[in-house]
Amino acid sequence: MSRANVSAEQLKLFIERIETLEEEKRGIADDIKGVYAEAKSNGYDVKTMRTIVRLRKMDENARAEMQALLETYKSALGLEG
Numbered sequence: 001m002s003r004a005n006v007s008a009e010q011l012k013l014f015i016e017r018i019e020t021l022e023e024e025k026r027g028i029a030d031d032i033k034g035v036y037a038e039a040k041s042n043g044y045d046v047k048t049m050r051t052i053v054r055l056r057k058m059d060e061n062a063r064a065e066m067q068a069l070l071e072t073y074k075s076a077l078g079l080e081g
Contacts, residue, residue: 036046055063074080 036049039049040046058066
């Protein structure tokens with residue numbers, strides 16, 4: 001896109017939309033931190049909860065592959081059980 005084709009108003013609107021979304025993202029991140037803090041104050045292990053959230057996001061096949069590899073590594077290191 002050449003400089004002549006750049007619409008200052010359109011560019012400004014894109015930038016403002018991005019800034020608004022970034023602000024909302026920060027707010028959501030703060031909300032998530034608050035939920036983890038609340039869970040921690042109720043005795044839950046936040047590190048484990050984060051792992052569970054990450055696992056639930058994964059595709060079932062990817063999760064199974066990761067679990068199999070983890071078991072293989074644990075076995076190789078004598079960590080079964």
